[in-house]
Amino acid sequence: MKLEYIGLSELSGSLIVLEGVQGAAYDEMAEITLDSGEQRWGRVILIDGDRVVLQVFEGARGISLENARTHFTGKPMDIALSREMLGRVFDGAGRPIDGLGELFPEVRRNINGAAINPVSRQYPRDCIYTGISAIDGCATLIRGQKLPIFSGSGMKHNELAAQLVRQAKVAGEEGDFAIVFAAMGVKNDTAEFFRRNFEEAGALQRVVMFLNLASDPIIERILTPRCALTAAEYLAFDHGYHVLVIMTDMTSYCEAVREFSSSKGEIPSRKGFPAYLYSDLASLYERAGMIRGRKGSVTQVPILTMPNDDITH
Structure with a gap:
């Protein structure tokens, strides 16, 4: 089963923030899919309880709080x-x-x-x-x-x-x-x-x-x-x-x-x-x-x- 987190809680520059995330690990890779079908990659850089901050490799241009779905791959880069x-x-x-x-x-x-x-x-x-x-x-x-x-x-x-x-x-x-x-x-x-x-x-x-x-x-x-x-x-x-x-x-x-x-x-x-x-x-x-x-x-x-x-x- 593929678990995806829909939407974001914060967006700042090339950083995106998700809340309610369970089981994420530092340096773990994440796949970010936009409503347009475009896929980008991010890396977990900060974990605070169930709050996770990711750095998006390709930048956050075109990403909004509502148009992104995030899947954590369970492995580092x-x-x-x-x-x-x-x-x-x-x-x-x-x-x-x-x-x-x-x-x-x-x-x-x-x-x-x-x-x-x-x-x-x-x-x-x-x-x-x-x-x-x-x-x-x-x-x-x-x-x-x-x-x-x-x-x-x-x-x-x-x-x-x-x-x-x-x-x-x-x-x-x-x-x-x-x-x-x-x-x-x-x-x-x-x-x-x-x-x-x-x-x-x-x-x-x-x-x-x-x-x-x-x-x-x-x-x-x-x-x-x-x-x-x-x-x-x-x-x-x-x-x-x-x-x-x-x-x-x-x-x-x-x-x-x-x-x-x-x-x-x-x-x-x-x-x-x-x-x-x-x-x-x-x-x-x-x-x-x-x-x-x-x-x-x-x-x-x-x-x-x-x-x-x-x-x-």
């Missing part, structure tokens, strides 16, 4: 995964946008993932060559670790990210190598620069691209690194790839978290960011590593821009 992802381009929520059709999944996984158990971690010993002397010689990128890059105003961090994709290779051990590239809050011309650059260099076939544009909903920007890391974990620990995850720009991600927190009415902390921002970032960064008994690895290079060149931002 997941993403379709397959080795066919290599060479493909997806939006921030993991939907193909390259015109090559839908992905035929081998498996679907929850995008929230989990940090690797410290007991099962394998000690990192090998590096990834980037072809950039300042990194290879002074701040070596160790396989299974994290190497953040801080960019000031006017610095060409996009060109650096593209250079990393073109030149990176695994050292010290044979194995398949792949790159998961996640761009958050980028303009259309920047997204086209990345795609064209990878194609011209012949690197696109080893890259899984997730592109979240500046005009896309902020909820997709929050999902983008989680989708990218879920794809990386699948390639690394299910198929033995050594995966380099490049995420740019993490500052756009943090600003999306701030806007999202403000829309929920949470009390802001330093510079308006929510108090849980650092634990939220840790839940992403701690998904890098190697697991004892598994062949693959996940290495991260998050790129952050510093507003007004303030490294304390």
Whole structure:
């Protein structure tokens, strides 16, 4: 039996509120059907007794208090995964946008993932060559670790990210190598620069691209690194790839978290960011590593821009 809740109790921006809901869970996905037959997706972000707040991915334009029916799916957001992802381009929520059709999944996984158990971690010993002397010689990128890059105003961090994709290779051990590239809050011309650059260099076939544009909903920007890391974990620990995850720009991600927190009415902390921002970032960064008994690895290079060149931002 399919249970649907008819109508809404409140509507604010991209948030919708239902009352009298039983059995909903945090992060659970919901299907919202309008009277016109249009379907949209939302995610539970707040539960207060029988009152549930959902964030609508596609925005709430066209939704009213009377024209929506909501069905809770009973599961969190997941993403379709397959080795066919290599060479493909997806939006921030993991939907193909390259015109090559839908992905035929081998498996679907929850995008929230989990940090690797410290007991099962394998000690990192090998590096990834980037072809950039300042990194290879002074701040070596160790396989299974994290190497953040801080960019000031006017610095060409996009060109650096593209250079990393073109030149990176695994050292010290044979194995398949792949790159998961996640761009958050980028303009259309920047997204086209990345795609064209990878194609011209012949690197696109080893890259899984997730592109979240500046005009896309902020909820997709929050999902983008989680989708990218879920794809990386699948390639690394299910198929033995050594995966380099490049995420740019993490500052756009943090600003999306701030806007999202403000829309929920949470009390802001330093510079308006929510108090849980650092634990939220840790839940992403701690998904890098190697697991004892598994062949693959996940290495991260998050790129952050510093507003007004303030490294304390």
